[in-house]
Amino acid sequence: MNVIATALEQFLTDVQSVLPDLLTGLVFLVIAGIAIKALMFVVRTILKRALPGEAPVYRQFVATIVLVFLWFGVVLSFLSIVGLTLVAASLGTATGFLALGVSYALSGMIADAVAGVYLLRDPDFNPGDTVTAGDTTGEVTAIELRKTRFDVGGDTVVRANADIEKRWTKVTDDA
Numbered sequence: 479m480n481v482i483a484t485a486l487e488q489f490l491t492d493v494q495s496v497l498p499d500l501l502t503g504l505v506f507l508v509i510a511g512i513a514i515k516a517l518m519f520v521v522r523t524i525l526k527r528a529l530p531g532e533a534p535v536y537r538q539f540v541a542t543i544v545l546v547f548l549w550f551g552v553v554l555s556f557l558s559i560v561g562l563t564l565v566a567a568s569l570g571t572a573t574g575f576l577a578l579g580v581s582y583a584l585s586g587m588i589a590d591a592v593a594g595v596y597l598l599r600d601p602d603f604n605p606g607d608t609v610t611a612g613d614t615t616g617e618v619t620a621i622e623l624r625k626t627r628f629d630v631g632g633d634t635v636v637r638a639n640a641d642i643e644k645r646w647t648k649v650t651d652d653a
Contacts (some may be wrong), residue, residue, distance in 0.1 A: 503560040508603070510552040518545055535622070536595065573629040584641070593643035597621050608649040611642040615649060 482494070486590050521544050525537040557566035581588070597603050598621055609628070614635050616628035626642055628635045 487649065499560045499613070503556050506559055507552070507556055514545070514548050517548065527533055536598075538608075586638075587624060589640040590638050593639035594621065594623045594625075594628055597626065597639055602648055603646070608650055609646050611646040 479563055490540065518541065522537070525540055527625055542646055554566045557563070557569070601622070603609065605618050605620060608616065609618055611626075611628075612630055614630060614637060616630035616635060618626060619629050619634070619641075620627040623639075625636050625638055628637065
């Protein structure tokens with residue numbers, strides 16, 4: 479019975495010593511949540527003004543990336559506030575290596591997405607235009623985030639945006 483009482487007393491002492499840091503961390507989370515909400519309102523407003531004609535999916539994609547980075551920073555800060563600085567440091571380092579690996583694995587997809595944004599913003603490359611890209615000449619039917627669709631003699635040909643953006647030529651009618 480003495481062992482149980484000693485363990486319970488030690489547990490309550492440990493909880494009592496951690497309580498101020500835990501309350502500070504919870505207050506930090508509430509303030510950070512409010513700040514992130516306000517900041518995301520500003521980010522979304524700026525994106526709407528900067529990319530007014532773009533599809534909402536592009537603006538949402540950028541806003542989501544900003545939101546993830548902000549909350550990740552908040553979580554690492556919270557862990558440091560409550561006294562888990564080694565966990566926060568380890569998590570930050572592991573996430574950095576994971577992000578490096580993911581970015582390397584997705585480099586082709588990222589290149590296509592960036593090229594897609596450039597193609598969407600290019601005033602000379604629009605749906606309905608006849609374009610030669612590599613060995614394909616056809617009418618642009620759709621420009622998407624990662625690929626562009628062409629109508630070539632009634633067939634739909636799909637090409638990666640990174641390949642198109644490198645070198646393409648708009649075909650003009652000389653008739």
